[in-house]
Amino acid sequence: MSTVSPTPLHLLAGIARRNGVILSRDATAVGLERELRTEFERGRVVRLRAGAYALASAWAELSPDARYLRRVQAHAAVSDEPVVFSHHSAAAIWGLPVVGPWPNEITVLVDPAAGGRSRHGITRRFQDGPLSIVERGGLLVTSAADTAVAMARILPFPAAVAMLDKAIHCPREGVALASRDDLENALAAIPSRTRVNGRTAAFRAAEFAATESGSAGESISRAVMYLLGFLLPELQVRFDDDQGFIAFVDFFWRRINRVGEFDGLGKYLKEEYTHGRTTAQVVMDEKRREDRVRACGPLVSRWEWPLAVDPIAFGKFLVRIGVPRVR
DSSP, X not given: OOOOOOOHHHHHHHTOOTTSOEEHHHHHHTTOHHHHHHHHHTTSEEEEETTEEEEHHHHHTSOHHHHHHHHXXXXXXXXXXXXXXXXXXXXXXXXXXXXXXXXXXXXXXXXXXXXXXXXXTEEEXXXXXXXXXXXXXXXXXXXXXHHHHHHHTTSOHHHHHHHHHHHHOOOSSSOOSSOHHHHHHHXXXXXXOTTSTTHHHHHHHHHHOOSOOOSXXXXXXHHHHHHTTBOOOEXXXXXXXXXXXXXEEEXXXXXXXXXXXXXXXXXXXXXXXXXXXXXXXXXXXHHHHHHHHHHTSOEXXXXXXXXXXXXXXXXXXXXHTTOOBOO
């Protein structure tokens, strides 16, 4: 009986770490250094950073969030010493939302006494106050609260709110990544020196953050409503009818009896929302859900990402659906 010899790609896949990262030193150790180099030249393997690779076929299936996280994991795998990730890299590890593209650089935290400079592909951030360092997914990282606060110091207000909302979000199943007390402690740890950038911005965003926000799109929408001076809605309000529970709606303006729903693509594509349903089934379920909410009395309005991130267009939309300005 003839046997089929494994291809170089199969051999390389066999030495990949659990997260899919292939290290050149592992390939060398088992005699696959030439195969790795050849498959990279053929475009069947992609380089994540010096000494770390991934199969091109697996890389192509990853979302932008997952790709950046994989690069963070690759950096940890090739580092000679343990590294602590912060800012964007820590946000990726915690699953905190970044609005827009991820940076090209990996961010690591260092003690000011260590000195040194950032270099190509690596940004070094100096620790300027007490921080909690924890392990998550085998990586050393600033705590969820410290990460969200650090990002709130450098992000625009809407993006900062999305980051903080996610950190303290209380899911209906499971637990929050951080508590409000954790957030308060992280804020208190920011040095009070006036020259420290972003302290006021972080406090402002944290004061506005809410545990009820269910997605980055909802957070961005709510922050823009606030900046434009519109009446803020209640979040995640429950609706029931004679058949029982209908839904928790994203936004509800009780004064004008209007429901608002942010429609992100994740609602129709991600397994955490679809629960095995096809996109068509999700759309039909959403329609039936909305019809039942409308039957309770309120009008329902929906919007998507392009509107939420365009303050002028979003403001006109809110006026059109009757949301009043309060300042």
